[in-house]
Amino acid sequence: MLVRSGILTSADGETVAVENANASGAVVLVCEHASSVLPLAAGTLGLTAEALASHIAWDPGALAVARLLSEKLDAVLIHQRFSRLVYDCNRPPESPAAMPEKSEIYEIPGNKDLSVAERYARTAAIYVPFHDRVSAELARRSGEGRPAVLVTVHSFTPVYFGKPRAVEIGILHDADSRLADAMLDGAAKTGRYRVERNSPYGPEDGVTHTLRLHALPAGHANVMIEVRNDLIANSVDQEVMADYLAGLIADAVSSVGRQ
Template identity: 65%
Template structure:
């Protein structure tokens, strides 16, 4: 018998969503959809090895650490997922084949094979909807008290994908609203610190801008998705450099929008 959504996570698992700096007064609202490699107790390892479970297929290495440092620098609220995207990718809607993948890159995921529609709906109810609803609630609360909101999602990507090296180091991604991305790319044009590109290594055609589409576009909020190559943020020094660069880039770009 399928478990009810509120029984999918055990008491030991805790909540599916975490909020850092909940009282932050900054205008930026940070989101990290792929922050964790943790598995719910009921799912075990999904049939994967320890190496696979700690690799980039399970989470975005370094992304949460960068987002947390940006949260401090910008006094920004940070909302992040507490479970692996292998269980459910909270940056994909329930009707997306990429929400629960039976194969990720070269890895078969036995625990995601042959799931019924009810199984998939249960995972969405336990993980996706609480996560996206928490973002929506935060945005509405900020609007009610007159606090501005600029939605920024933070991700990392692997330097080699299907055997191909990626030369881009930071991607500035956007969907149909490119206002903030345009300013950030212009501000980063002269930097020698990173190779910064638009809609790389992914873009909206790859379905990666779902949170922006769902949460920012309907409200007309400035928004951007940031991707950092994960070999650059493997340690605290790299994470700090990236966070400082991105926080400065955002601050400069937002000041331009107010000028």
């Protein structure tokens, strides 16, 4: 039987991980879907090993690229240590997608008919500490008079519901498009990848929650990056992609800073 309350124990460790905490760069990197790990009490959520290794559980390659970006940009990196299937930290607690009962073609038995108490327990254990840590980092920078640019890093599956996706990199934004505009301008000049605005998702799909929560109210420049995961499936490709993205981000941050 699946254990649904007391979702985390001391054996699971911390919810959130921070790397390069003393970075001097302006960029704050966030990776909400970094891990496919489930808390011990969650078991397998009733899923097969195949499903738990797939894109429904995490964003394959995203953490590796984010770590490389952290090095190249001298940026702090904040990432979630548990699978999006237990709680998707890029969704607010009231969203059905925060603890999905189904993801693409997969039913998720361990998320079926969760009680209010069970949903609250997951929110308190996973969502709140994660976003508290992001808030604390941004507040610390503001208090020190340092700039903060929020960049979230994701990957997406090349085939969704049987349909191939042609887009290779998505540059996503909500109401503040400054950084996205500058990155899209830079991408257009290189022509290296098929880069599109608000694709394969957009704000209407609810994917800009982290940007809305942390960046928009404070006026921080921000962007969400989506990379097709077949382009970052190994360490060589991850390095190539990180080099490309680091250049786009650095140029865009400089451009926005001059505005």
